[in-house]
Amino acid sequence: MATGRGLFNKQFSDHLKKQKPEVVIPALHRVPPNPTHSRAKQEKSKDNSTISPQRKNNTKSHHSEKSYIETIPPELWLKIFSHLDPVSLLSVGSVNRYFYKLSKDNLIWYAVFTSYTPMRSYSWKPKTVAAVQLQLSATDLNDKEPGYWKNIFMSQMITHRKKRIQQILHSVKSISGVPANIEKAVKLSGLTWAVTFKDTSGKETVMKQMDICFSHTSLSVVWCGLVWPCIKSLTTVQVHGVTPMIFDKYISPSKKWPNRLSLIAEYDLRSLMESCEYIGQDKYVKLLHLKPGLLLALWKKSFEIAFVIATLHYHQLLELSTLGSADNIYTFPPHAPVLDDIDPNYGLHGYQLHIDMHSGLRTYLCGTYRSLFCRKEYIKDGFLRLSVIALKNSKQHAPVVGNIGFSWKTQTFEGNIQNSLIMDALVLDETEKPFWCFSAPVSLHTSKASETLYDFMGESFFIRYQDSIGRINIELVWVKESEEYYIVNMVLFLSTEKVNRWFGTNY
Numbered sequence: 456m457a458t459g460r461g462l463f464n465k466q467f468s469d470h471l472k473k474q475k476p477e478v479v480i481p482a483l484h485r486v487p488p489n490p491t492h493s494r495a496k497q498e499k500s501k502d503n504s505t506i507s508p509q510r511k512n513n514t515k516s517h518h519s520e521k522s523y524i525e526t527i528p529p530e531l532w533l534k535i536f537s538h539l540d541p542v543s544l545l546s547v548g549s550v551n552r553y554f555y556k557l558s559k560d561n562l563i564w565y566a567v568f569t570s571y572t573p574m575r576s577y578s579w580k581p582k583t584v585a586a587v588q589l590q591l592s593a594t595d596l597n598d599k600e601p602g603y604w605k606n607i608f609m610s611q612m613i614t615h616r617k618k619r620i621q622q623i624l625h626s627v628k629s630i631s632g633v634p635a636n637i638e639k640a641v642k643l644s645g646l647t648w649a650v651t652f653k654d655t656s657g658k659e660t661v662m663k664q665m666d667i668c669f670s671h672t673s674l675s676v677v678w679c680g681l682v683w684p685c686i687k688s689l690t691t692v693q694v695h696g697v698t699p700m701i702f703d704k705y706i707s708p709s710k711k712w713p714n715r716l717s718l719i720a721e722y723d724l725r726s727l728m729e730s731c732e733y734i735g736q737d738k739y740v741k742l743l744h745l746k747p748g749l750l751l752a753l754w755k756k757s758f759e760i761a762f763v764i765a766t767l768h769y770h771q772l773l774e775l776s777t778l779g780s781a782d783n784i785y786t787f788p789p790h791a792p793v794l795d796d797i798d799p800n801y802g803l804h805g806y807q808l809h810i811d812m813h814s815g816l817r818t819y820l821c822g823t824y825r826s827l828f829c830r831k832e833y834i835k836d837g838f839l840r841l842s843v844i845a846l847k848n849s850k851q852h853a854p855v856v857g858n859i860g861f862s863w864k865t866q867t868f869e870g871n872i873q874n875s876l877i878m879d880a881l882v883l884d885e886t887e888k889p890f891w892c893f894s895a896p897v898s899l900h901t902s903k904a905s906e907t908l909y910d911f912m913g914e915s916f917f918i919r920y921q922d923s924i925g926r927i928n929i930e931l932v933w934v935k936e937s938e939e940y941y942i943v944n945m946v947l948f949l950s951t952e953k954v955n956r957w958f959g960t961n962y
Contacts, residue, residue, distance in 0.1 A: 469486040472612050486675065501868065515589070525553055528635055541567050541608070541701075545713070556601070564604035571608070611750075612701050616715070619646060620698065620777050627773065631879060632889035638669050645699045646776055648676045648719075650763055656687040660744065662763070663697075672769050672812050672879045673894035679762035679865045686753070686760055689724045694765050696776025707880065716777035724751055735875040735898050739868050742861070742875065746922060750896050752863065757930070760866055766877050768894040778877050793960035802958035804828035805885025808843055808947055810927075814876045815862055819855045820942070827947065834962055837951050838926065844945035846930070855931065859899060874899040878920060880927060882947070890957060891924045891949065899931065899940075916940070925949045 536544060536558060544567070548558035623644050634640065652660040656941075666677040696717040697835045722745045723730060731751070734742035740752045740761045750764040771787065779785035795801040806827040812820040829839040844851045861875035875898045882891040902915040918929040930944035951962050 456469070457833075461671075477542045524551075529557055531947070533560055533563065537563050537566070539597075541571060559602035559605055561601060561604045564602075565606055568604050568608040568611070586666060592725065597771075602707070609700075609752050610856050616700055624773055624777070630890075631887055632770055632883055633672050633771065633809075635673075637769050637773065640773060641674075644773075644777065646773070647697045648765065649695050649697050649716075649764070650678055651693045651695065652684045652689050653691045653693075654684060654691055656688075657817075660684045668815055670813050670877075670879070671818070672809065672881060673811070673877070674767055674769070674772075675815075675877065676765045676767065677762065678764075681866060683760040686724070686727070686758065691721055692763075693721045694719045694722055695781065696779070698777050715777075716781040717776050718782060718784050719747065719775050719779070720747060720765075720784070727751075732821070734896050735868040735872040737872050739870050740863070742872060744896050746895070747893060748895050761868075762863065764896075766879075766894040766896065768879060768892045770881065770882070770889050770892045790957060794959045800828075800831070802884075802962070803831065803839065806841060806890070806947075806949075807883040807887070809879075809881045809883075811879040812876050813879075815861065817857060817862075819857055819859060819876060820853060823890070824854060826943075829949075831962070834951060839951060839954060839962075840949040841947040841949065842945075843947050844942055846944040853942045854937075855942065857939075859940065861896070874916075878918070879925075880920075882925065882949070884957065891953070893920065893922065895920055921948075923950065924953050 457717060494886045496718045515536050532554075536547060539547065544558055544563070548555045613882075623640050627640050628636055642645075648664050650662045652662070654660075660683075662678045662680065662683075665679050668675045668677070696719055697714045698717070700713045700715055727743070731743040731745050734744050735751070736742065736755065739755060741755055743753065745751060748768075749768040750766065751765070752761040753759065754761050774787070775785050804826075807823060807825045808827060809823045810820065811818070824843045827841040827843060829841050833840040844853065859874055859876055861872040861877075862869055863872070877894065878897045880892060881889060884890045897918050897920055899918055900917045902917050911933055913933040916931045917932065918927075918931070920927050926948040928944075928946045928948070929942055931940045931942050933939075934941055955961055
């Protein structure tokens with residue numbers, strides 16, 4: 456609540472009376488009924504006696520509440536409203552239609568508009584209505600329809616928010632295409648994430664994030680709760696970035712203000728079992744992956760939602776989470792290829808791959824592989840083939856540290872799904888511009904056909920991920936002596952179509 460304001464003078468009272476709605480006369484002050492109508496009234500009372508006592512009580516309560524609110528002179532309500540800060544004033548306007556109409560008063564909102572100057576001060580310093588009257592004439596008030604200065608104020612706040620978000624985005628330092636201080640930027644912008652479920656009747660259920668975990672190149676947002684919509688009736692689920700409209704004192708985001716939504720991804724749930732990828736399970740839940748990067752956990756007994764996790768790669772995440780709209784994903788400017796008619800192998804060499812395997816705060820593998828290339832004869836089936844870790848080069852083989860497993864926890868249960876983890880990948884071109892990236896849950900699968908070269912080492916496994924731009928194949932072996940996995944082969948495949956668009960080539 457804001458501090459008090461000055462008393463209204465005659466000009467302000469006249470302005471309010473002009474907006475005064477019709478007032479309901481309280482029962483104690485009503486004129487007695489005409490005696491000639493007493494008999495009709497008695498018969499009407501007999502008819503009303505058939506109404507149940509509960510219904511009569513509810514009706515009486517409804518009318519008495521309405522009479523109480525609307526009987527109070529609007530001048531008094533507006534004087535109370537003049538003590539409210541902008542957040543509370545917006546909240547009051549959503550109580551009922553009567554308050555909504557009164558809360559659009561131009562004189563009050565002009566006082567707010569001239570008091571809240573975000574470009575100079577980030578705190579709201581209320582002005583008295585009497586001081587505002589010196590700046591506004593009666594003609595100014597009469598010329599503007601109710602809500603004019605409210606709209607002006609909100610437009611200014613939206614403009615300031617855009618400038619502030621741009622300042623935060625420009626302050627983020629990028630190292631090899633990955634923001635280095637993204638955690639600080641998320642805090643400064645007040646950015647959170649939400650999921651919105653839509654069912655067949657059109658009803659929407661919004662879930663706010665419960666937890667967030669930052670890793671080297673991605674973050675994981677967790678939604679969990681005891682009440683979820685029935686999955687059989689769901690049609691779509693959306694992931695939105697949520698940022699406050701207003702930044703208050705000390706340039707921090709105000710959580711009390713209305714929020715702006717930016718659509719990141721939308722998933723179709725009508726054919727869930729056909730479109731999802733099975734990741735793993737324990738005795739409580741099954742994990743399903745919806746591309747890109749949405750992990751849906753279902754209780755095994757009831758087949759209802761247990762929790763939801765979104766794995767979001769840092770590359771362009773801030774722009775996607777703040778610059779879009781509630782219904783549309785932010786569109787980035789198209790990439791302009793840099794042509795090269797001298798290098799005959801242009802677009803086939805100089806790639807880098809940064810890969811990170813983790814689960815929560817536990818990291819299993821984190822490494823960068825440079826100078827990756829593809830010979831023209833290895834371009835097959837619409838993909839470039841780039842060898843990252845060679846099977847026959849034991850010096851390149853890399854250990855996976857720790858026991859692989861995906862840990863989860865809700866308000867009621869917790870568990871660990873073995874042989875499942877989160878894998879982040881970022882591919883850079885020869886100019887170190889991001890070419891392809893993803894963050895997604897993956898799982899280890901037993902290899903059916905083992906190579907004789909490393910059969911003696913132990914049981915073999917593989918990890919695979921693929922989307923429209925690329926594919927990664929990883930082969931591992933379990934070494935009993937050291938009780939750990941070793942990556943003995945890793946191959947990166949890049950779409951020829953994407954390469955040609957990116958470099959302006961024609962492979």
